[in-house]
Amino acid sequence: MSGAAQAAARGLRLVASGSLLALFVVPIVALALYPPLDTVLAEAADPAVRASVAFTLLASGIALAVTLLLGVPLGHLLARRKFPGRSVVEAAVALPVVVPHLIAGLAILLAFAPQSPLGALAVRLGVPVFATVWGVVLVMVYVSAPYTVLASELAFRAVDDRLLETARSLGASPTAATRTIALPLALRGIVAGALLSWARAVSEIGGLLIVAYTVYPSGPYAGPVTSPISVYIYTVYQISLAQAAAISVVFVLVAFALFVLVRLVERAGGLPWRAGALPL
Amino acid sequence: MTAWRLSGLSTERAGFRLGPVDLALAPGETVAVLGRSGAGKTTLLRMVAGFQTIASGSVRRDEDDVTHAPPEARGAVYVPQGLGLFPHRTVRRNVAYPLELRGGGGAAAPAVRELLDRFGLAGLADRRPPTLSSGEQQRVALARALAAGPKLLLWDEPLGALDLMAREELLAALASIRARDKIPMLLVTHDPTLALSLADRWLLLDAGRAGYLGPVGPLVAAPPDPFAARFVGYENVYAGGDGGGTRPGFLGSLADRFGPGGLAVGVPTADAPSARGTDRFLATVDRVEPGPAGCTLAAVADAVPVRLRLPPGSPVPRRGESVSFRLAGVPVAPIGGARAGEA
Numbered sequence: 161m162s163g164a165a166q167a168a169a170r171g172l173r174l175v176a177s178g179s180l181l182a183l184f185v186v187p188i189v190a191l192a193l194y195p196p197l198d199t200v201l202a203e204a205a206d207p208a209v210r211a212s213v214a215f216t217l218l219a220s221g222i223a224l225a226v227t228l229l230l231g232v233p234l235g236h237l238l239a240r241r242k243f244p245g246r247s248v249v250e251a252a253v254a255l256p257v258v259v260p261h262l263i264a265g266l267a268i269l270l271a272f273a274p275q276s277p278l279g280a281l282a283v284r285l286g287v288p289v290f291a292t293v294w295g296v297v298l299v300m301v302y303v304s305a306p307y308t309v310l311a312s313e314l315a316f317r318a319v320d321d322r323l324l325e326t327a328r329s330l331g332a333s334p335t336a337a338t339r340t341i342a343l344p345l346a347l348r349g350i351v352a353g354a355l356l357s358w359a360r361a362v363s364e365i366g367g368l369l370i371v372a373y374t375v376y377p378s379g380p381y382a383g384p385v386t387s388p389i390s391v392y393i394y395t396v397y398q399i400s401l402a403q404a405a406a407i408s409v410v411f412v413l414v415a416f417a418l419f420v421l422v423r424l425v426e427r428a429g430g431l432p433w434r435a436g437a438l439p440l
Numbered sequence: 441m442t443a444w445r446l447s448g449l450s451t452e453r454a455g456f457r458l459g460p461v462d463l464a465l466a467p468g469e470t471v472a473v474l475g476r477s478g479a480g481k482t483t484l485l486r487m488v489a490g491f492q493t494i495a496s497g498s499v500r501r502d503e504d505d506v507t508h509a510p511p512e513a514r515g516a517v518y519v520p521q522g523l524g525l526f527p528h529r530t531v532r533r534n535v536a537y538p539l540e541l542r543g544g545g546g547a548a549a550p551a552v553r554e555l556l557d558r559f560g561l562a563g564l565a566d567r568r569p570p571t572l573s574s575g576e577q578q579r580v581a582l583a584r585a586l587a588a589g590p591k592l593l594l595w596d597e598p599l600g601a602l603d604l605m606a607r608e609e610l611l612a613a614l615a616s617i618r619a620r621d622k623i624p625m626l627l628v629t630h631d632p633t634l635a636l637s638l639a640d641r642w643l644l645l646d647a648g649r650a651g652y653l654g655p656v657g658p659l660v661a662a663p664p665d666p667f668a669a670r671f672v673g674y675e676n677v678y679a680g681g682d683g684g685g686t687r688p689g690f691l692g693s694l695a696d697r698f699g700p701g702g703l704a705v706g707v708p709t710a711d712a713p714s715a716r717g718t719d720r721f722l723a724t725v726d727r728v729e730p731g732p733a734g735c736t737l738a739a740v741a742d743a744v745p746v747r748l749r750l751p752p753g754s755p756v757p758r759r760g761e762s763v764s765f766r767l768a769g770v771p772v773a774p775i776g777g778a779r780a781g782e783a
Contacts (some may be wrong), residue, residue: 231690250488261489265745318521320524322521322522322524323524323526324520325511325518325520326518326523326524326526326535327524327526328490328491328510328511328512329489329490329512329516329517329518329588329594330512330517330537330538330541330584330587330588331512331538331541331542331588332512332541333510336541340537340540340541341526345527345528
């Protein structure tokens with residue numbers, strides 16, 4: 161390739177990458193610049209906003225724990241086992257990604273409505289779904305877990321079989337080999353998937369509009385009646401764009417701070433997936 | 441002191457059938473498994489290790505039948521190609537791994553320190569395997585295997601891609617395991633040095649079938665096939681009909697004595713083309729390969745390739761130049777036939 165052609169290709173790459181990055185950043189800058197600073201500060205201090213943010217962090221935290229607890233074993237199963245009906249399981253995992261979330265919300269509502277068998281069971285077990293933190297958690301798990309499952313599957317698949325065989329040969333049971341070798345080596349990928357899942361969970365609105373537009377205290381949530389943050393912002397937006405933008409800025413800052421914190425801890429070697437540090 | 445017996449061991453996978461293989465391993469005995477790529481060497485090791493389903497036959501450890509025991513319950517430590525070192529663990533924690541599994545104190549255990557010292561790994565204990573040289577990695581694999589207290593060591597290609605010095609070190613380490621720990625070993629190798637210096641017996645596999653099993657001596661005297669002939673050090677190997685008995689020239693002269701079948705021939709010494717003698721043959725140099733014991737000449741004589749050794753200090757011929765050689769005193773063995781002799 162001639163020098164001029166190379167320069168043209170480089171220029172094209174720069175323009176393409178720059179355009180996409182601008183698309184990512186410019187709307188956030190526009191959002192940040194729109195509300196007056198005192199409105200942002202006022203919203204940040206508003207107990208109703210704080211309640212919504214706190215509730216969202218609580219519900220998304222529980223959803224993440226459930227997602228990891230159920231999603232990582234499923235990812236491991238898909239990566240390591242051949243079994244009949246595997247393609248059905250893979251299709252089921254992809255379902256929440258392809259079904260529009262408003263429709264997913266309707267489906268969850270119908271499946272868990274108090275008069276349905278599942279809903280009645282949930283009520284009897286003390287975890288009613290409609291308008292509770294459990295409903296929010298359920299919707300969040302539904303829409304976000306596929307990312308953890310898929311990331312775990314890829315991460316486990318990337319672990320060299322020979323390492324696991326060596327571990328077995330050195331005396332490890334299948335479970336011990338998974339715990340001591342596969343899991344630490346897959347952890348980076350799993351954490352990346354978990355971060356995606358969490359981000360997806362906190363940004364959910366479609367399913368929540370149906371299942372838990374308003375949330376009443378129940379289970380681990382003892383705060384005031386509130387809404388998940390996306391629903392809350394949507395509600396305020398119908399009254400005041402500036403206020404909605406100000407609350408959005410507050411939540412983006414909180415989410416970004418959490419994300420930076422995770423990265424900083426990872427960089428400092430404080431998280432267990434830093435190779436070898438896992439006490440297994 | 442454990443003895444092993446493989447009886448009629450066979451398996452089938454994706455159209456490839458291996459076996460039946462019969463092999464008894466005495467305590468402390470080392471058997472080298474040799475064969476071309478795809479002969480089933482690794483599959484055999486994996487069957488014994490418990491990673492390959494056994495279709496028929498049995499694996500016995502002393503009096504115990506471990507044919508269908510899970511890998512962790514066999515006492516046979518398998519070191520795969522690539523060594524299987526855990527990249528997320530330090531050298532110390534790799535070596536400590538088997539002890540951790542048994543609740544034996546892990547990285548701080550005296551046994552770990554002893555193994556690190558024995559294999560010269562103490563200074564590398566806090567490094568991770570990917571940062572080590574291949575020789576160091578081999579020593580880690582060896583120390584870790586010993587930490588598991590193996591009753592049998594199954595090692596796929598121990599010498600891998602080691603440089604000369606690392607090979608010497610590893611051979612010495614394996615020899616010490618044989619002499620000191622008396623652990624029987626089943627080694628898959630492509631490396632004649634390893635097999636010659638370490639193995640008590642050789643097992644040849646050919647396309648899944650077990651062939652020769654025994655000490656190396658008879659194998660040198662009468663290699664069963666061209667692969668075995670090359671493996672035991674014959675550099676000039678001719679299948680039946682490679683000029684033998686059908687045309688004049690050096691192969692024809694050998695065929696007169698050894699018959700028309702395949703022939704394994706050592707390396708004749710190259711002389712100046714003007715050298716005199718009744719049994720001399722002329723060859724044209726195609727390539728010169730320098731080596732520690734003088735140059736090897738890849739040449740063509742009577743339209744047949746022949747490798748010749750140039751004595752150190754001799755003038756090196758160029759491509760296309762002629763040299764002469766004699767077969768007198770050169771080891772020759774009929775392939776798959778009677779015993780060897782000298783030409």
